[in-house]
Amino acid sequence: MSADINVKSLKKNAFRVSKHRGETASRVRIPGGLINAKSMVRITEIAEKYGNGSIFITNRQGVEIPGISLEDIDAVNKELQLCIDEAHINQEERDKGFPASGTRNVVACPGARLCPFGCYDTTAFAQKMEDQIFPNNRHFKIAFTGCSNDCAKVRMDDFGIMGMTEPQYDPDRCIGCQQCVDYCKIRSVGALKMVGGKVVRDTDKCIGCGVCVTYCPTRAWTRSKEHYFRVTLLGRTGKKNPRLAEDFMKWADEETVMKIVKNAYAFVEEYIDPNALESKEHVGYIVDRTGFDEFYKWIMKDVTPNEKCEVNNRLYWGGKHYDVSNNIKPVGVNDTIMIIFAEFFRIIRRIKLRWLCQSCNIFTVFTNVLFLFLNILYRHLTGKLFFLMFFLLCFSIFNYIFVRKFALLPVNL
Numbered sequence: 099m100s101a102d103i104n105v106k107s108l109k110k111n112a113f114r115v116s117k118h119r120g121e122t123a124s125r126v127r128i129p130g131g132l133i134n135a136k137s138m139v140r141i142t143e144i145a146e147k148y149g150n151g152s153i154f155i156t157n158r159q160g161v162e163i164p165g166i167s168l169e170d171i172d173a174v175n176k177e178l179q180l181c182i183d184e185a186h187i188n189q190e191e192r193d194k195g196f197p198a199s200g201t202r203n204v205v206a207c208p209g210a211r212l213c214p215f216g217c218y219d220t221t222a223f224a225q226k227m228e229d230q231i232f233p234n235n236r237h238f239k240i241a242f243t244g245c246s247n248d249c250a251k252v253r254m255d256d257f258g259i260m261g262m263t264e265p266q267y268d269p270d271r272c273i274g275c276q277q278c279v280d281y282c283k284i285r286s287v288g289a290l291k292m293v294g295g296k297v298v299r300d301t302d303k304c305i306g307c308g309v310c311v312t313y314c315p316t317r318a319w320t321r322s323k324e325h326y327f328r329v330t331l332l333g334r335t336g337k338k339n340p341r342l343a344e345d346f347m348k349w350a351d352e353e354t355v356m357k358i359v360k361n362a363y364a365f366v367e368e369y370i371d372p373n374a375l376e377s378k379e380h381v382g383y384i385v386d387r388t389g390f391d392e393f394y395k396w397i398m399k400d401v402t403p404n405e406k407c408e409v410n411n412r413l414y415w416g417g418k419h420y421d422v423s424n425n426i427k428p429v430g431v432n433d434t435i436m437i438i439f440a441e442f443f444r445i446i447r448r449i450k451l452r453w454l455c456q457s458c459n460i461f462t463v464f465t466n467v468l469f470l471f472l473n474i475l476y477r478h479l480t481g482k483l484f485f486l487m488f489f490l491l492c493f494s495i496f497n498y499i500f501v502r503k504f505a506l507l508p509v510n511l
Contacts, residue, residue, distance in 0.1 A: 200235035216244030217261030262306030341417025
C-alpha cells in the first residue's frame, strides 16, 4: 500500500497519525467515560486482531488502539460499529467509524451514580451534550464534574460544567452537633455557623458543594430537587497561553447550559480563521481575537437564564504567556518593561477602551487605566518593588469608592 495517504481524512475518521510507517491508532470515543463490558470486549478483540495487543487509556476517557495497519482501517471501522451503537453515538454512515474528531470526547467524573459528593448525574448530562454537539469537527473540549472538588479538571476545558446544589435545611432534624459547620469550614468555604443552637447558611458565601449534606448524620441537610451548575469558560493548555477557565455562570440550569454551548459552535462558524491550519482553530484563541464582548453576544443569543442564575459579563484570563516571555526566573529590567507594556496593550486592546470611557469624567478613566497598569507592574515585579503594594492598595480602595459607588465598571484582572 502506498504511504501517500490523506492525513486530513484519516484524522477526521478518528485515526491518529503514527510515528511508525504504515501504522495508525484508532481513537475510540466514550462519552462521559462510561462503557459497557460488551464494548470493552470488542475493543480488546480489535487490539489483538488488528493492533499490537495493547490499549491506551487517554486523558479524555477515550481509548486508543495502536499498531493498526493502514490497510485494516475499513475492517476496524466495521468492528467498531458495535461500540458506536452501544454508546448511542451519532453517525452519518454505518460501518464507516467515527465521522469526526475535532470536538473531543466529552469528559465526566462518575458523579451522583457513584460518588457521595456528586450533585447530579454527570454521565447522563455528558451523553445528552454529546448527542447535541457530535459529530462536529470544530475544536471544542467540554467536561462535566459532579461538585466543586472538580475531579474532572473542568477548568482546563473550553466549557466546564460543575455541579451545584442548594442545600435544604430542616431545623427539626438538626441536633446541633455542628458537624456540618466543622466540615464546611475544613473542606469548603465556611459558609455555615451556629446561631441559637441551629445552623445558618451564608447564601452569598455558599458555593453549593453539598459538603453539609454529605456529613450531616441526621439528614437535616438534603440536596435541592433542582440541579444547578457553575459554568467555567475557555481554559486551555498549549504552547502559547495555557490558562485555567474563569467562572461565567453559577446556579445555571441544564437548559441554559445546553443553549450557550450550542451558540458557541455558531460563534466559531462565524469567526474561525478561514486560513486556519487543517481548518481548526481553538475557540479560546478566536475569542482572544474577537474580544469577549462579541463572544458573549453570541453565546447568550436567545438565552433566558433561570431566575437564580448569576452571569459574569466581563471575563479576563491570565495564565502563562509563552508568546511574551519564556523566562522561569526573575527577568532583567529591560525584559520586564517589555513584558509590562506588551501585556498592558494586549489587555487594553481586549477591553477596547470604549468600556473604560463609559464613565462621565476623564479623571475616572485615568485612574482605571493607572490601576490596570499598576496591577500588571505588581504581577511582574513582585519581590523587587515592594512599594507598589502600597500603591495597589490605595488604588484598589480608590477604585472601589469612585467606580463601584458610582456604578462604573471596575478593572478586574
